[in-house]
Amino acid sequence: MIIVKELYKQFEENQVLRGVNYHIHPGEKIVVIGPSGSGKSTFLRCLNLLETPTGGEIWFDGQKINDPKVNIDEVRRHMGMVFQHFNLFNNLTIMNNITLAPVKLKLMTEEEAKENALKLLRRVGLEEKADAYPSSLSGGQKQRIAIVRSLAMNPKVMLFDEPTSALDPEMVGEVLEVMKELADSGMTMVVVTHEMGFAREVGTKVLFMDEGNIMEENTPAEFFSHPKSPRLQEFLSKVL
């Protein structure tokens, strides 16, 4: 579904990604872990071109998307993204946060979008917040809404950029719960996270990134019980 070939990304003098290769298949739940500065967030943000790669190729559904001729807005409709800091639209109600993109892009009528939004809100237990503004919500609620907002576009893949890192500890669970349900429903997911429990339980593959490349890749069971590289062994000994 997503193929990454020799992906390089450089910020000024700083080489963040150094030739990443990876192939994401439909239905997979890829969990990316690694120390800070390893390039895992940049890798994720390159997948929907929020960061423009300085080298290499990204293919999505048989189309090379980092090509100037490609309409990236069209491609992004099919790739949901959830951010560390939620990024709900502060000037809009929850309902309008969710319906804005489907209506503006003429994928749904306003009524359809609203109906769909209510259905999704019910799924995460927040339908009573439809008319509230983001500033009145807790972090956990905001992140659940952010997930719903992405889902309203019926994406083929969901990208999560440290979705629980900005949350108070007691709110992490409610967000992971929604993500687990989403995984169970068959969604293709790429998740950058520090939640090792989630990686073990939900991931189909776990990637360890360090120094701008994928150092190790394995099934969760193998990944955590038999880490091969010394860097990963050291990293796991620190976080587990």
Add this chain to the structure above:
Amino acid sequence: MEQSELIRKITAAFLTGDRWMLYLKGLGITMQVAVMAAVLGVIIGTVAAFMKISVRKNGKKTILAHIANIYIDIIRGTPSVLQVMIMYFAILASSKNGVLIAGLSFGINSGAYVAEIIRAGILAVDKGQTEAGRSLGLSNFQTMCSIVIPQAFKNVLPPLVNEFIVLLKETAIVGYVGLSDLTRVANQIASKTYDFFTPMIGAAVIYFVIIKILTKLLDRLERRMRRSDNR
């Protein structure tokens, strides 16, 4: 100062020959120039702000951005009195419509400052808002219109009203190009009555009251906007 002397001066400054009408006419000129300049300034400033923040695909500045920069630099780097005089005596010397020229000149001047206000207001909106919009497949333009600009508007309104207040007072220099605005009227009356103090104070009070009213309106506006934050 004796009481009768004071009354005589006030009478001379405001009442003799219905002089108070002259102040009102002067205020009319001042307001015409200021309002025209404000409208023009907001239009030019908005365009210049978007020119200035425009970037090419490779992240470099566009030619439009450079043009906006040059415009802002020149306007901020020269006194507005000179700008009005250059406009009146050189560029548009053939026109006799002083109010129009002054309004135009101040509008172009104000546009540079408004551009910076609007640019700052847009940049103050969290980058994550734009990223979220773009990640949903909205175009840059749609993201700007639906998400960034409505939020920037709140940041921009108070400094914009402030700019108008500055503008209103700044128009006092149109006397240099022969317009009888409020300040010049006071000056003219002063030179007729040989009393400078009373007409000047009179004009000052009028400016002060107008601006006080504007400030009050601004306060109310700000309070209303803050309320919508806590819904």
